[in-house]
Structure formats: C-alpha cells, structure tokens
Amino acid sequence: MADNHHKVLIIGSGPAGWTAAIYAARANLSPLVIQGTQPGGQLTITTDVENFPGFPEGIMGPELMEKFQAQAERFGTRVVYDTVNEVDLSKRPFRIMADEGVYTADTLIVATGASAKWIGLESEQKLMGHGVSSCATCDGAFFRGKEVIVVGGGDTAMEEANFLTRFCSKVVVVHRRDSLRASKIMQERAFANPKIEFIWDSAIEEIIGAKETGVTSVKLKNLKTGEVKGFATQGVFVAIGHKPNTDIFEGKLELHPNGYLKVTPGGVSTNVKGVFGCGDVMDHHYRQAITAAGTGCMAAMDAEKFLEAEEAALATSV
Secondary structure, three states, X not given: OHHHEEEEEEEOOOHHHHHHHHHHHHOOOXXXXXXXXXXXXXXXXXXXXXXXXXXXXXXXXXXXXXXXHHHHHHOOOEEEOOOEEEEEOOOOOEEEEEOOEEEEEEEEEEOOOEEEOOOOXXXXXXXXXXXXXXXXXXXXXXXXXXXXXXXXXXXHHHHHHHHHOOOOOEEEEEOOXXXXXXOHHHHHHHHHOOOEEEXXXXXXXXXXXXXXXEEEEEEEEEOOOOOEEEXXXXXXXXXXXXXXOOHHHOOOOOEOOOOOEOOOOOOOEOOOOOEEEOXXXXXXXOOOHHHHHHHHHHHHHHHHHHHHHHHHHHHHHO
C-alpha cells in the first residue's frame, strides 16, 4: 500500500492532466497519473491539430499527447494504465479505487474530461477525424469551401453552424424535430445567415465515405414519412452536446446541474479541500486543448501551495 500513496494523484491524461503532471513533477511532488479509459483524452481521436501554439505546421492529436506524456515522465511522473471506479473523499488521505487496486493521495486533481455525445452509428465512428467531427472550432478550417452538415438543434449546434460559415460554402442543419431548441437569439442568427439551410424532422442513418477520401454523402431518414434518401455532403459535425465524465464523483463533489464539476470562480478548487478540477470536466464553455492545459497548470500550482501550507502548519504545531 505504501507504494500506492502519492502526494499528488491525477485522474485523466488529456492536456489538463498531463500539464498538471508536468508542473507537479517539476515541483518534486512525484505525481501519479491514472490514464483512464481514453488515454490522451479527446485529442487521440483528432487528426490534425493546427491551433495549439508551438506547432506552426500542425501536429497529429495522438502525437501531441505522446509529447505531453514524454515531458511529464521526463520530470518523474509515474503513469499507470488503470480505470478509476470509485473514490472516497470523506477523509484524507483520499482513497481512489481502480481496476488494478487502491491508491491513496494527499491531493487529488480531477482531469477526467468530457465526452462528446455521438449519433451512435458505426460509420460515424469509422470516419471520426476523417470528415466527422464534434468540434467546429478545432476542425472548421479543414472544410474551407466545402458543404457540410451540422446535426443538432440546440445552442451548441447553432454556434457550430454559424462558426462554420466562416469557412464553408454551405452549412445544412439536420434536426430531428420541426423546431429548434436553441435560444431565441441563436435561432435568429442562424435563420438570418444566408449560408445556413435546414432539414427538419430528419436523422442521419449512415455516413458514406472512406478514411482516404473523407465524407461524400449521408443517408437521411425523414422521421415523419420514413423516406430515406441520399444527400451529398463533405463533412458531418455532430453537435448534440457533451457529457462530463463525473459519474464517479456524484455525491462526492459539488457538480453543476449539467454535470460539470463545480470549481471556485476563476480558480480550480472544488468544495473538498485538497481536490482540484481542471480541463473539460469543469469547462463547458471553451473546451479547447490550450484552455485545458492552462487549468491543469493552475491545479498543480494550487495543489503545491496546499501541501506547502499543510507542512508549514504542521511544523509550527510541533
């Protein structure tokens, strides 16, 4: 058990988790990173990353995450391939129960991220990163001059559609209903945009294409008539929301109504002293690799200060 105790334990291995590890390791805190079910986070399912500073020619998502990990390990971060199932944050040291055993920690950094909600098609998974995306900000520039589809009817879908018109010649919003769920102002912007068209009461049944050529078309089903027809398009952006990976923290940490981890305004502290949140698990607004990395830095620095304050208090009480 002694080998499984750590001053800083980080759950998650996306940009936030690895940045936290780099900072904690350089502070001689010998952090442990538990990688989780998707090592590297959402960037591992992203092909070209062109908006992360320091890579003027762009870099593949998985390669970027490998560099993050190598940098963290260079300074002494320990990494385990394990999945956390339960946590006990009622007392310290915190107990983290995983598939391979129990870990204990003086401080915990939650960097479990969020998962994009997908339609659930086999063809969607096959073409992810090859014409299928869940992030217009990340991938919109790759579709310059092309015609694309946005799936969804909420604020996120309208934001994605409007953003994509900066690059795309046409954006077609496909929605399951005959009216949008988006806020009135977002609806007005979308309806006023001459590049945005709408296909109502419809759902994508299949995405046609190949990794080599990208998306070429979709099969659309009219949910009222049952009619299925082909529709030519060069990209599909799924914008039906994200789900923060906070299931194991329900009842243990304060969460927002939408499930995202609640942290102090402008900071990364949770309602439990010694537990910090960073990255997409606490950020439902930006959801970018660079912002996740920034909050990972904040979490590690706050964990270091927390431990220093504890040691100082202990020294004065002796």
